[in-house]
Amino acid sequence: MTEGVSRRGLLGGAAIVGAGALAGVTGSAGTAAAEPPLDTPFTPVSVPHLLEAEQMVQYQRLLAAGHLPADLAGHWPLDGSPADRSGGGRALTLGPNATWSALRAGGELTLDGTTAYAATTSVVDTTAPFTVSAWVRLAPDADTTAMQTAVSQDGTTASRFLLQYDDNAGTWVFKVRSADQSSKVSAVASSPVALGVWTHLAGVWDGTGIRLYVDGVLRGSADTGLDWAATAGFNIGRARWNGAYVNFFDGAVDDVRAYGRALTAPEIALVAGRTARENNVYLIGSPSSVTWGRPDDLTSWVAHARCSSFLTWVLRHTYGWATDDYFTANFQDRIPEAADYRKAFTDGTAGPRLRRIRKVADLRPGDLIAVDYNGQVEGSTGHIVMVREVKGVFSGTADFTGETQYAVEVVDCTSEPHGVYGLTNYPSYPDTRMVSRTDGENFEGVGYGHMMFYASDATGEFSRYRWSVNTGRTTAEKLTVADRPIAAARVV
Incomplete structure (x- = not known):
C-alpha cells in the first residue's frame, strides 16, 4: 500500500x-x-x-520478536515489568528514578543518567562463552562526553563486561576487563552514535575473542582470553569501577537478553530483528x-x-x-x-x-x-x-x-x-x-x-x-x- x-x-x-x-x-x-x-x-x-x-x-x-530461546540465561522484555521471561527467575530490582515508558510498542525502561538502574544477581557464567544483547537509545540531550553503560555483569571491584557508549571512541563498544582493572579489551563500532535513535547491540565472548554487533551486523572485534568469574550482579544502566557504581545510562533500554553461549552471526541477526526485515518485505x-x-x-x-x-x-x-x-x-x-x-x-x-x-x-x-x-x-x-x-x-x-x-x-x-x-x-x-x-x-x-x-x-x-x-x-x-x-x- x-x-x-x-x-x-x-x-x-x-x-x-x-x-x-x-x-x-x-x-x-x-x-x-x-x-x-x-x-x-x-x-x-x-x-x-x-x-x-x-x-x-x-x-x-x-x-x-527475535525469538531464540536456546540457552537463554536471562530475558527482560522491560514491558512495564521487571520480570525475567527466560524462566531463570531473576527479576530486576529498579533503582531510584528508573521509570517505565512507552517510546516503543510494549514499553521500555527509561534511565536518568545519574542514579537510575535495574539490577539482579549474576546471570551468565563469565568463565565460559556468553552473549549479551539489548535495544538501547541514548536520550536526545544525552552528554556524549560521558561514558554510559547499558548492560554489565560485575565483580566486587570492576565490571567483567560492558555493553556501552564510550565517550573516547564516540561510539558503541563491547568491553571486557581484568578482575584487577589492570587491562581492558574493546570491540569498537566504526560509526558514531546517533542520539535519540533505537539501536540493537549484542556483545559476544567466545573464549578467545569478543565481537560487537550493531543492528545485527558485526561492527567490531578483538582477541582476548580474559577469563574470570563475575559474581557480584547483573546491571542495566550502570557499571562498576574501583568498587563503586559509575557510567549511568542516560536514555532508554529495552529487551535485554543474556545467553550462556556465543551466538553465531545468523543468530544475532535474528535476535536483532534484521532477519525479520529481510524475510518480510x-x-x-x-x-x-x-x-x-x-x-x-x-x-x-x-x-x-x-x-x-x-x-x-x-x-x-x-x-x-x-x-x-x-x-x-x-x-x-x-x-x-x-x-x-x-x-x-x-x-x-x-x-x-x-x-x-x-x-x-x-x-x-x-x-x-x-x-x-x-x-x-x-x-x-x-x-x-x-x-x-x-x-x-x-x-x-x-x-x-x-x-x-x-x-x-x-x-x-x-x-x-x-x-x-x-x-x-x-x-x-x-x-x-x-x-x-x-x-x-x-x-x-x-x-x-x-x-x-x-x-x-x-x-x-x-x-x-x-x-x-x-x-x-x-x-x-x-x-x-x-x-x-x-x-x-x-x-x-
Whole structure:
C-alpha cells in the first residue's frame, strides 16, 4: 500500500481525539440490515486460507520478536515489568528514578543518567562463552562526553563486561576487563552514535575473542582470553569501577537478553530483528516469493510480496483450484493486481470460487476486500486485504452523515502499518508491524492491522474507507467509492 507520503502526514486533528465508541455489528441504529447469510458459514477457525495466512503472520511475528530461546540465561522484555521471561527467575530490582515508558510498542525502561538502574544477581557464567544483547537509545540531550553503560555483569571491584557508549571512541563498544582493572579489551563500532535513535547491540565472548554487533551486523572485534568469574550482579544502566557504581545510562533500554553461549552471526541477526526485515518485505518491481517454512526453522518463512501477490500466494498454497489457469482465465493474469481483483469482484467474473459480498455488515473472516486506486497512485493499482475479524461499528471519529463506519481487523501485506503507535485510539486497533512513531523503525510486509470501512445506511454497501483508526477525516473525504472503487468477495 503505497501512497507516496507517510501516513503520519495524512492525519487530521480529529484522528487523535478520543477512541470512538465500539458497538456490536448487528442491531446498530441507522444501519442497513444485512443480507441473508451466504452458504459459507461464519466459522473463523475453519477458513483454510485464513489459517494459512495467520500461520505466515505468526512466524513473521516470531522473527520480528527475535525469538531464540536456546540457552537463554536471562530475558527482560522491560514491558512495564521487571520480570525475567527466560524462566531463570531473576527479576530486576529498579533503582531510584528508573521509570517505565512507552517510546516503543510494549514499553521500555527509561534511565536518568545519574542514579537510575535495574539490577539482579549474576546471570551468565563469565568463565565460559556468553552473549549479551539489548535495544538501547541514548536520550536526545544525552552528554556524549560521558561514558554510559547499558548492560554489565560485575565483580566486587570492576565490571567483567560492558555493553556501552564510550565517550573516547564516540561510539558503541563491547568491553571486557581484568578482575584487577589492570587491562581492558574493546570491540569498537566504526560509526558514531546517533542520539535519540533505537539501536540493537549484542556483545559476544567466545573464549578467545569478543565481537560487537550493531543492528545485527558485526561492527567490531578483538582477541582476548580474559577469563574470570563475575559474581557480584547483573546491571542495566550502570557499571562498576574501583568498587563503586559509575557510567549511568542516560536514555532508554529495552529487551535485554543474556545467553550462556556465543551466538553465531545468523543468530544475532535474528535476535536483532534484521532477519525479520529481510524475510518480510513489501516488494515492488521484482517477482514475488512466499514460502511456508518449517516449524523448527524460523528463517525458512519468507514473504517477499505486495498486497495482491501475497493473498494470491495464500490461495495457491491452500487450494488445489487456485492455479495459474484459474487466475489467468478469470483475471487475465497468473498473479492479479489489486485493481484486477476489484474489477472481477464487481463484474462477477472472478470465477466459481469467489462470490461477491456487497454489504459491509455481511463481511466474515477470510473475505477479501479490494480497493482500486483508479490510476491515482503511480506504481500501485490498489490494495487488497483479508478480513480477520469485523470488530464492530465505530463512531466518534471521522463520521459521515448517512454512513456507518466499521472497524475491520485485516491480514495483509503493506509498505506501512495501519495506524500510528502512541496515539490515543491506537491501542484498541493496533498493527503487528508497528514498533514506534518514528519513520523507519517499523516493520513492513505481512501482518495484522485495522482498517475502517464505511457502509451507506441506505444500501449497506461500501461507501468509503480509511487506512486506519488514526487516519483523519480530511483524508477519508477523498477515499469514497467514486474516487476509489471497493469490492469484496468470499471464497466458496
